[in-house]
Structures are given as C-alpha cells and as structure tokens.
Amino acid sequence: xxxxxxxxxxxxxxxxxxxxxGAMSFDGAQLHGLQSVxxxxxxxxxxxxxxxxRMVNDTIEATMRETGVPREAFIGVGVxxxxxxxxxxxxxxxxxxxxxHDRPLNDPMARLTGLPVEIxxxxxxxxxxxxxxxxxxxxxxxxxxxxxxxxxxxxxxxRRLYRGSSYAAGEIGHTTIDLDGRRCGCxxxxxxxxxxxxxxxxxxxxxxxxxxxxSALRRMVDGDLSRITAALVxxxxxxxxxxxxxxxxxxxxxxxxxxxxxxxxFNPDVVVIAGGVTQAGDALFEPLRKEVRRRAFKSVSDxxxxxxxxxxxxAGVVGAVxxxxxxxxxxxxx
Amino acid sequence: xxxxxxxxxxxxxxxxxxxxxGAMSFDGAQLHGLQSVxxxxxxxxxxxxxxxxRMVNDTIEATMRETGVPREAFIGVGVxxxxxxxxxxxxxxxxxxxxxHDRPLNDPMARLTGLPVEIxxxxxxxxxxxxxxxxxxxxxxxxxxxxxxxxxxxxxxxRRLYRGSSYAAGEIGHTTIDLDGRRCGCxxxxxxxxxxxxxxxxxxxxxxxxxxxxSALRRMVDGDLSRITAALVxxxxxxxxxxxxxxxxxxxxxxxxxxxxxxxxFNPDVVVIAGGVTQAGDALFEPLRKEVRRRAFKSVSDxxxxxxxxxxxxAGVVGAVxxxxxxxxxxxxx
Numbered sequence: 001x002x003x004x005x006x007x008x009x010x011x012x013x014x015x016x017x018x019x020x021x022g023a024m025s026f027d028g029a030q031l032h033g034l035q036s037v038x039x040x041x042x043x044x045x046x047x048x049x050x051x052x053x054r055m056v057n058d059t060i061e062a063t064m065r066e067t068g069v070p071r072e073a074f075i076g077v078g079v080x081x082x083x084x085x086x087x088x089x090x091x092x093x094x095x096x097x098x099x100x101h102d103r104p105l106n107d108p109m110a111r112l113t114g115l116p117v118e119i120x121x122x123x124x125x126x127x128x129x130x131x132x133x134x135x136x137x138x139x140x141x142x143x144x145x146x147x148x149x150x151x152x153x154x155x156x157x158x159r160r161l162y163r164g165s166s167y168a169a170g171e172i173g174h175t176t177i178d179l180d181g182r183r184c185g186c187x188x189x190x191x192x193x194x195x196x197x198x199x200x201x202x203x204x205x206x207x208x209x210x211x212x213x214x215s216a217l218r219r220m221v222d223g224d225l226s227r228i229t230a231a232l233v234x235x236x237x238x239x240x241x242x243x244x245x246x247x248x249x250x251x252x253x254x255x256x257x258x259x260x261x262x263x264x265x266f267n268p269d270v271v272v273i274a275g276g277v278t279q280a281g282d283a284l285f286e287p288l289r290k291e292v293r294r295r296a297f298k299s300v301s302d303x304x305x306x307x308x309x310x311x312x313x314x315a316g317v318v319g320a321v322x323x324x325x326x327x328x329x330x331x332x333x334x
Numbered sequence: 335x336x337x338x339x340x341x342x343x344x345x346x347x348x349x350x351x352x353x354x355x356g357a358m359s360f361d362g363a364q365l366h367g368l369q370s371v372x373x374x375x376x377x378x379x380x381x382x383x384x385x386x387x388r389m390v391n392d393t394i395e396a397t398m399r400e401t402g403v404p405r406e407a408f409i410g411v412g413v414x415x416x417x418x419x420x421x422x423x424x425x426x427x428x429x430x431x432x433x434x435h436d437r438p439l440n441d442p443m444a445r446l447t448g449l450p451v452e453i454x455x456x457x458x459x460x461x462x463x464x465x466x467x468x469x470x471x472x473x474x475x476x477x478x479x480x481x482x483x484x485x486x487x488x489x490x491x492x493r494r495l496y497r498g499s500s501y502a503a504g505e506i507g508h509t510t511i512d513l514d515g516r517r518c519g520c521x522x523x524x525x526x527x528x529x530x531x532x533x534x535x536x537x538x539x540x541x542x543x544x545x546x547x548x549s550a551l552r553r554m555v556d557g558d559l560s561r562i563t564a565a566l567v568x569x570x571x572x573x574x575x576x577x578x579x580x581x582x583x584x585x586x587x588x589x590x591x592x593x594x595x596x597x598x599x600f601n602p603d604v605v606v607i608a609g610g611v612t613q614a615g616d617a618l619f620e621p622l623r624k625e626v627r628r629r630a631f632k633s634v635s636d637x638x639x640x641x642x643x644x645x646x647x648x649a650g651v652v653g654a655v656x657x658x659x660x661x662x663x664x665x666x667x668x
Contacts, residue, residue: 171634178511181513264505265504265599
C-alpha cells in the first residue's frame with residue numbers, strides 16, 4: 001500500500017432502534033458497505049457491542065470488495081451513541097434508550113475489531129455529518145437540531161464540535177420555552193421537546209381528537225387514536241384537516257421560538273434541522289422561519305440559513321467518521 | 335526601557351450612562367488611574383469619542399505617576415461598547431443606548447491617542463474581565479449574564495470569547511422563556527429581559543402596587559410609584575414586604591429557567607452573574623440556584639458553579655484590557 005493510498009474509517013450510528021454502519025475514505029467521497037440492523041438493546045450491552053463489531057467487520061469486507069482497497073486502509077472506527085459519553089475514557093455514561101449506565105465501549109469494540117475506536121454523542125455526530133457533507137457544508141458556527149422521538153442538538157463552533165464541560169452540551173430539547181407549559185418526559189415543564197418532538201406532536205393530536213369526532217386524522221387511523229404518529233399529523237394537514245393544521249402551525253411556532261433562542265445566543269451561520277418531521281417540508285419550514293424572524297434579532301436572522309438536513313439516515317454514520325478523523329488528525333475533515 | 339519592562343493596556347468601558355477607564359499591566363496585577371465620567375451621549379459620537387480619548391490620556395499619565403513606568407509601556411487601548419461591533423473594521427454597528435449606527439471608533443480613537451485600538455461588545459468584555467481576574471477565574475466554558483437596565487450576556491468557549499457569525503452572539507436577555515409572556519422592549523413577547531432586568535423588576539412592582547395600598551414598598555417611595563427601582567424592591571423584600579417578596583421570588587424563578595437553558599445548551603463550568611440586582615445576594619441566588627437545579631440536567635448542574643461577579647464597576651474595563659491582550663498576542667491573558 002503506497003503512502004498515498006486513501007485512508008478509510010468506519011462510522012457507527014448506535015440508536016435505540018437501529019444500528020447503522022458504513023465506511024468512508026477521509027476525503028468523504030462516498031459511503032460504502034452501508035448496513036442497518038435492529039439494535040435489540042434488550043439483549044444487553046455485550047450483545048449490542050458484539051453486533052456492532054460484526055457489522056464493522058462486514059462493512060470493511062464489503063468496502064474492500066467494492067473498492068479494491070486493502071484491509072490496512074481501514075484505520076479506525078467512530079461511534080455515535082445515544083446519550084452522554086466520556087470521550088477520554090471511551091465510556092457511555094448514560095444512555096436511557098439503551099438502558100446503559102457507565103458502560104465501556106471503546107475498549108471492547110477495539111478488541112473485537114482490532115481497530116482504534118472513538119466515541120461521541122449521536123446528535124453531535126449527526127450535526128457534524130451534515131456539516132461535513134450535507135446541508136450545513138461550509139458553515140463555521142452551526143447548530144443541529146434533530147427531531148425524532150425526542151429533540152436532540154449538536155453545536156459546532158469554529159468548525160469543531162463543542163461538547164461542553166462535562167460532555168453534555170447541546171440539550172436543546174430541554175430548554176424551557178414556556179415556563180408553566182406542558183410536562184416533559186424529563187420531568188420538567190415547558191421544554192421544547194414537550195411540544196416539538198414526534199412523540200409530542202402525536203400526543204397533542206391524540207389530545208385534540210379526544211374532543212373532535214369529525215377530523216380526517218381520526219378516520220385515517222380508523223378511530224384508534226393510539227395509531228396516530230407525527231407523520232400522519234403532517235399527512236392530514238396536507239389534506240387540509242383543521243385539527244392537524246392547528247398542531248402543525250403551533251409546532252412550527254414553538255420550534256421557531258426555540259430556534260430563535262439559539263440564534264440570539266449563538267449567532268450561527270447555519271441551523272440544520274433533521275429527523276422524520278422535516279419530511280413535512282414547507283408546511284413546517286415556512287411558519288418556522290417566519291417565527292424565527294419574528295423573535296430573533298434581524299442582523300442575526302439575516303446572517304443565518306435554516307435548512308433541512310440532506311443526509312437522512314446517514315448523517316450519524318458520516319458524522320461518526322468525521323469525528324474520528326477530527327480526533328485522529330487533530331483538525332476537522334475537509 | 336528594557337525588553338522585560340511590563341507592558342500596559344488601557345481599558346475603556348463605554349456605557350450609555352458612564353465611561354469608565356483604567357490601565358493595567360499584562361499580568362493583571364492592578365488597575366491604575368481609574369476614572370468614571372458621564373457619557374453625555376446626546377452630545378454626539380464625535381464628542382463622546384473625544385472624551386474617551388482624553389480619559390485614556392489622563393489615565394496613562396496617572397498610571398505613569400503611580401507606577402513610574404514610561405509612556406512607551408502603554409501599547410494599546412481596548413474598548414467595550416454597548417451594542418454590536420465589527421472588530422475587523424473597528425466600527426460600532428448598532429448601539430441603541432448611544433444612538434449610534436455604523437460609527438467608526440477604532441480609527442478616530444487611534445488618531446487621538448496615538449495607540450492601536452481594539453473594540454468589542456461591552457457584555458463580552460464584562461464576562462472576560464470576570465473570567466480573567468474575577469469570579470469566573472479558572473473557568474474553561476463560561477457564561478456571563480449582566481443584569482442592569484437590560485439583560486446582557488457574554489460567552490467564553492475554551493477560554494476565548496465567542497462572538498458568533500456576525501458579532502451578535504450572547505443575546506441571552508432576548509431568549510424566549512414564556513411563549514405568550516410579557517412584552518419586551520425589543521418588541522417580542524416572553525423574553526428573559528422582560529422579567530429579570532432591573533427595569534422589568536421595577537415595572538412589575540409598579541403594576542403589583544397599583545392594586546395594593548398597604549405595601550411597605552409604596553411607603554418607601556411616599557406613594558410615588560415612578561420612584562420604585564429594583565434596588566428598592568430588594569430592600570423591601572429584605573424587610574419582609576409581601577409584594578416585593580413575590581416579585582423577588584418570581585424573578586429568581588424566571589432567571590433560573592433562563593440560566594438552566596444556558597446550562598443545558600452550553601454545559602459550562604461557570605455562570606457569573608453581574609449587575610446591580612446581584613446586590614440582593616442570597617435573596618436572589620438561593621431561589622435562582624434551586625430553580626436551575628430543578629430545570630437543568632443533574633450532571634450539567636452538578637458540574638457548574640453559579641456565582642455573583644466580584645468586579646462590580648470594573649469588570650468591563652478589566653475585560654477590555656483582556657480582550658486587547660488576547661487580540662494582540664493571539665492568546666488569552668494568563
């Protein structure tokens with residue numbers, strides 16, 4: 001292998017539901033050997049780590065077949081984990097969705113793969129992925145907001161991930177935007193997540209429909225309100241359903257207030273919003289941008305673009321590779 | 335002058351009410367030649383800049399007398415201005431309290447003082463001053479909140495001031511903490527500043543007293559509610575006045591929610607709170623810290639100290655010197 005042969009890293013996006021793995025060369029040209037399998041977190045941490053390691057090895061072999069590069073081209077593994085991680089010791093400190101509490105991850109993964117492993121938070125990785133190769137490309141100060149089951153966040157300052165003083169920065173979902181507002185899963189009141197997560201959107205629709213017999217949304221689930229999802233709420237809104245439209249509008253308003261807060265605090269050049277609900281497109285982004293302009297300072301909102309992510313499903317893997325490169329080379333990937 | 339003679343910079347804290355100036359050696363040992371004079375912003379920018387330049391020269395002469403150092407020891411001037419500044423061009427882009435819009439500051443100041451000038455935002459300077467020599471000393475990631483007529487903020491990331499993508503970061507006072515809350519001076523609703531600034535505290539007391547004839551606070555101003563200030567509200571609370579106590583408690587609750595947001599977003603190791611209302615001491619800080627613990631993640635709140643500033647009146651000057659040193663030497667002062 002020549003000194004100029006491309007180097008590859010493997011990215012792992014460890015989620016509560018699925019594990020996604022792919023390999024990428026340091027130039028970010030293409031994602032190879034992409035796989036996604038269920039996490040089966042209930043089988044325990046050892047089983048999940050063994051599964052991740054097997055996927056890493058499978059991805060390396062698939063990439064070798066696809067590209068013809070030798071095994072020595074693969075120099076390490078980046079992992080994004082759903083919770084608080086200690087990057088220095090390579091441990092997952094707390095990952096409620098996995099049921100993990102202070103679990104070593106880097107060491108067992110390194111033993112099973114024979115490669116050095118770097119770990120980071122999954123929302124950080126998703127933000128870094130969108131910054132490296134997605135919608136936030138070229139940004140200097142970037143906020144990533146991921147809206148799924150919860151509302152997560154990642155912060156890039158001067159092209160580097162910002163992690164805070166105890167690896168817990170970016171908990172954007174748990175900022176108060178309504179002092180005496182809705183109860184949040186975290187136990188607090190009025191958190192952004194209590195309004196804008198996919199779970200919250202579905203929950204608010206269920207509440208609204210309890211006293212509304214005529215909504216199209218109710219018919220879409222044959223009257224079984226427990227089947228309502230955020231995606232269905234947006235679909236019903238697209239068909240003009242009044243209840244759904246009101247929830248979509250109110251979600252945009254709340255999310256807009258939360259993002260305006262981030263603008264006034266960080267004065268970023270890009271906010272990238274990712275996750276399932278962004279499929280709602282303009283129905284979400286138009287009122288959201290309007291609310292941000294209403295609440296953020298003009299100079300701040302004029303100098304920031306608010307965009308949907310462009311790497312659905314792979315931002316976490318791409319970002320885990322990028323975080324590995326940044327950690328290994330000491331500078332952000334280019 | 336020997337190669338090892340101490341170097342000095344002059345710091346200027348340009349406020350809407352007063353200009354404060356002092357000189358300091360790069361080792362931060364002592365503030366010399368401190369002066370404070372009224373700004374008289376109504377006389378116009380040229381008059382204010384000429385006044386600042388005279389003060390700088392007076393401070394240099396006073397410092398020379400006090401310390402015996404030669405004029406060549408003074409290598410520059412740092413200015414903290416109340417608004418948005420462009421550090422590269424040395425202009426004040428917008429300073430509502432001064433009535434300035436896109437005014438050059440560095441060039442005229444440099445002509446009048448014969449020294450290089452660096453400019454920064456005043457809340458940034460105050461935060462940097464508390465970090466260099468005050469309550470936030472030793473911090474790595476620090477948030478400064480200054481509560482006066484308004485609520486300002488400064489952000490230090492990895493020991494450096496963070497200014498955002500268009501010099502407007504840190505507008506903590508204009509984050510929404512109550513979606514449909516009180517109208518703010520900025521035109522928006524539910525901003526932190528609309529509850530927690532000195533002006534807001536006095537205003538809320540006036541509103542509460544309009545329907546309360548018995549409060550001690552009313553007697554303290556001989557029934558003239560327009561004379562109520564935040565300081566009087568805290569004094570009345572200290573005497574057990576029910577109306578004042580309720581406002582003090584509610585202010586701590588709102589401020590606690592706003593600061594908890596900063597903790598969950600930044601995961602800082604220090605939050606330093608400065609400004610007049612911090613004189614309320616434990617009456618403010620105890621309920622405030624309690625509310626922060628209630629709303630911020632435990633690991634985040636456990637790793638952060640929330641402290642009052644220890645450089646009242648001089649944090650801005652000290653920070654302007656520190657910002658000048660950082661800009662000139664390329665690294666934070668030690």
